[in-house]
Amino acid sequence: MHALRNTEVNVLGYRIDHVRAQHVLPDPAHTTEFEDWREVLCPVSGDVLATFSSRAEAERYIIDRELASAQRAVRRNAA
16 A cells, blocks of 8 residues: 655644555456545644544544633633
């Protein structure tokens, strides 16, 4: 498998990479199949946090994650 990775966008410090993988099938003609997805990378460590089939899903994940973090901070400060 060969994969190409391109940074598609940065959202709130998180990086969304578009990954396109090429698979050569084990048939006599060596047919090539492509698969692509988006990966959300952590702004601190660069680790892959989640994988999605579309950019919109990846962006929504980041927004939901940040909102949840903000809500936890508000609850902590209110206590």
